[in-house]
Structures are given as C-alpha cells and as structure tokens.
Amino acid sequence: MSTAGKVIKCKAAVCLEVKKPFSIVEIEVAPPKAHEVRIKILATGICRSDDHVVSGSLYSPLPCVLGHEAVGVVESVGEGVTSVKPGDKVIPLFVPQCGECSTCLNPKANMCSQNDLGGASGLMPDGTSRFTYKGKPVHHFASTSTFTEYTVVHENAVAKIDAAAPPEKVCLIGCGFSTGYGAALNTAKVEPGSTCAVFGLGGVGLSVVMGCKAAGASRIIGVDINKDKFAKAKELGVTDCVNPKDFDKPIQDVIVEMTKGGVDYSFEVIGRIDTMTAALASCQLNYGTSVIVGVAPSASEITFHPMLLFTGRTWKGSVFGGWKSKEAVPKLVSDVMTKKITLDPLITQTLPFDKINEGFDMLRSGKSIRTVLVF
Ligand code: PAD
Ligand code: ZN
Ligand code: ZN
Numbered sequence: 001m002s003t004a005g006k007v008i009k010c011k012a013a014v015c016l017e018v019k020k021p022f023s024i025v026e027i028e029v030a031p032p033k034a035h036e037v038r039i040k041i042l043a044t045g046i047c048r049s050d051d052h053v054v055s056g057s058l059y060s061p062l063p064c065v066l067g068h069e070a071v072g073v074v075e076s077v078g079e080g081v082t083s084v085k086p087g088d089k090v091i092p093l094f095v096p097q098c099g100e101c102s103t104c105l106n107p108k109a110n111m112c113s114q115n116d117l118g119g120a121s122g123l124m125p126d127g128t129s130r131f132t133y134k135g136k137p138v139h140h141f142a143s144t145s146t147f148t149e150y151t152v153v154h155e156n157a158v159a160k161i162d163a164a165a166p167p168e169k170v171c172l173i174g175c176g177f178s179t180g181y182g183a184a185l186n187t188a189k190v191e192p193g194s195t196c197a198v199f200g201l202g203g204v205g206l207s208v209v210m211g212c213k214a215a216g217a218s219r220i221i222g223v224d225i226n227k228d229k230f231a232k233a234k235e236l237g238v239t240d241c242v243n244p245k246d247f248d249k250p251i252q253d254v255i256v257e258m259t260k261g262g263v264d265y266s267f268e269v270i271g272r273i274d275t276m277t278a279a280l281a282s283c284q285l286n287y288g289t290s291v292i293v294g295v296a297p298s299a300s301e302i303t304f305h306p307m308l309l310f311t312g313r314t315w316k317g318s319v320f321g322g323w324k325s326k327e328a329v330p331k332l333v334s335d336v337m338t339k340k341i342t343l344d345p346l347i348t349q350t351l352p353f354d355k356i357n358e359g360f361d362m363l364r365s366g367k368s369i370r371t372v373l374v375f
Helices: 048-055 167-174 176-188 203-214 227-236 251-258 273-281 325-337 353-364
Strands: 008-015 023-029 036-045 070-077 089-092 131-133 136-138 150-154 158-160 195-199 219-223 240-242 265-268 289-292 314-317 347-352 370-374
Touching: 008 131, 008 353, 023 150, 036 089, 036 167, 048 353, 070 167, 089 167, 158 325, 167 176, 167 325, 167 347, 167 370, 176 203, 176 265, 176 289, 176 314, 176 325, 195 203, 195 273, 203 219, 203 227, 203 265, 219 227, 219 251, 227 240, 240 251, 251 273, 265 273, 273 289, 347 353, 353 370
Parallel strands: 195 219, 195 265, 219 240, 265 289, 289 314, 347 370
Antiparallel strands: 008 023, 023 131, 036 070, 036 150, 036 370, 070 089, 089 158, 131 136
C-alpha cells in the first residue's frame, strides 16, 4: 500500500535537550508539500557538527531531528518536483543549491541563500516543520534531518545519485568527506609540491589530508592531541604527526621551525578558536593560506594580532568544501564508484540505527573516525 500523501509514523532519534542522550521515539512525518521530497533514510553518518548541537556549543532550536550525512530513497514528492522521483537513490544536502540566488549564479560561491546554517530556524523554507512528536512540532536541522527513518527536505536540498552506490559508504559524500576534500582542492587550492598542516585528524580532517595528497602536496603535517589518530593519518598521506602535548612551546612555533618559516596551507578541522589562530600563525607570513573548516561555538569570538594578516597571510573559511552541492554530489559519488576516491579508511564502525547513542559515545571518547548508522 502506498504511503504517498499520508502521514508516516516512524522511528527517530530526537534531541530533546542539550547534553542528554538521543530519545528513540515514534514521530509523525507529514507528506511533502509543493517542491518538497520525502525520503526513506538508508544510512547516516555521525559528524561532530551534530554533536556540537548536543553539547550546546552550536545553537539549533530543540527539540530537533539532527543528522545531515545520509543516503536515502525517495518515498514521495510534492507538487512541482522535477529533479527526483519516487525510488531514486539520493543524498540530502545541508547546503542547498537553488540555482537562482546570487550565490548559485556565482561560479566562485556555494553558500546558497536557501541554507539554514547561520540563522538556524530549524524549519522548512516555508517556516513550518514536517515532524511532530506527542502532537508538538519537532525542528529540522540544516535542511536535512537524517536521524529518522523518514525525513522531508526541499527539492533544492537533495541530489540524485547512482542507484548502485552503497549507502553505508557514500553517505560520507553528504558531509565529512566532501567537506574536507573540497577544503583542500576548492578553497585552499593546494598546489603540487606544497606543504600543508591539518589540525584535527577526525573524519573531516583526514578527508582534508586526502585532498592535500590528491593535489600533490609534498609534506602534510597532521596535528592532534589524540595520538591514536596518527596511524591512520600516516596511511592516508600525513608525513609528520605532531602532538601539541609533547611540546613546551606553542604548536605554531613548532610547525614554523619544522618548515623553516611556515606551511603554504593550514586547515583547522577541530572547531576551537585557539587552534584557529594557531593554524593561521603556522602558515608562511607572505603567502600562507589558512582555512577554517571546524565549526566554532556559536557564542565565541576570536582575537588575534593583526600583524598575522598584515604580513600577507590569507584567512578563509570553507563550508561543504566549497562544492556547489546539487551538481557536485553525484559526481563525487561517481568518483567513489570508479575508485578514484576510497571512503573505507574513514569508516570505523557500522551500527544499527538504534545504537546511535553508542556511536556518539565513541566519537566523544576519540575511539571512532566515522560511525555509520544503518536502518
Ligand atoms: P572529530 O571529532 O572526528 O575530529 C576532531 C579531531 O580534533 C579529533 O581527532 C580530536 O582528537 C582533535 N582535537 C580536539 N581538540 C584538539 C586540540 N586542541 N588540538 C589538536 N587536535 C584536537 O570531528 P569531525 O572530523 O567530524 O569534524 C571536525 C570539525 O569540522 C568539527 O568542528 C565539525 O563541526 C566541523 C565540520 N565542518 C563542516 C563544514 O562544512 N565546514 C562540515 C562538517 C564538519
Ligand atoms: Zn557534518
Ligand atoms: Zn541558491
């Protein structure tokens, strides 16, 4: 019996309060309105950005269905949807691509005006929610909300992918891999022979390493306070691993010494303001470029010495690796299918969806890179 046009009752992991485990409960998911798509989720990764909301560091209205790195199948579509149809395999997009706003029309930009990141309304573009729990609305997250058996997204926030792609792997194209890889290739534009430093060797940081390596970097310095991250980092292309805890001086001084003046490109992939300024100070003063990938706490502000920029460094940020999401995601999935990209080293656990709290505990204790939840 078709579920199209009907409310679906299904299981979801709802974040009811900060600093509490997810509650696995039954929610109602309304049918998609015009230009919206309802998706049955097949697999979803756990990203630190989800945990930033749970920890209270990143503001997003609660109660909320988090999750933004997933693969699903289109269950039904609202009126006027043309780019996907029921049965299509898709990836929800936490940075939409409407194709019409000034960002979408600019070849250099990817932060489509339809995004719900900075303002974080936690609602569909029409200002309402498609989720209810115990008769009350539950918020969406980052245009996606994938910690649920069914979600609804706007047509601008979903890309059709190869039907043969394995969901429990290519879900990483929805955030972690593409974010890191694109930060190196699109935002920094790392050149062959250059030196790089990557602060934070989690799922996103290791994807930056893969991007630096693909771009032909000759030296990649990996920085992490968890030495257990170093073996995999070396496997993926890191040439020198440094643990700030092993030194009495600031890590930027160590990197400047190691490279006789600083790296060409540095990346902050942790989400802390002290490591953001340390990464900036680690790059070469005339032409070094530092890229902020980590999501800093909503309430934080940075102070830094202006001389760091006056002397010639460039400081940039990168959201979803600078990719124009709807057009890039299917291509990145094709690159996985042709083995140009391999995601396997990033996936350390695959767990049933019900074990979501266990998956988050492993991220917090530093034991996992990416955990993928399957439905
Ligand atoms: P993760 O927790 O798997 O990795 C972070 C790594 O940083 C871990 O290996 C930690 O041990 C390490 N670390 C923590 N503190 C320090 C420190 N003081 N010095 C050195 N290393 C440290 O997270 P992730 O890889 O999923 O995400 C990394 C960040 O990127 C996080 O802030 C997340 O919110 C952000 C992100 N940004 C985007 C984007 O579009 N810009 C997308 C996805 C994730
Ligand atoms: Zn993410
Ligand atoms: Zn747009």
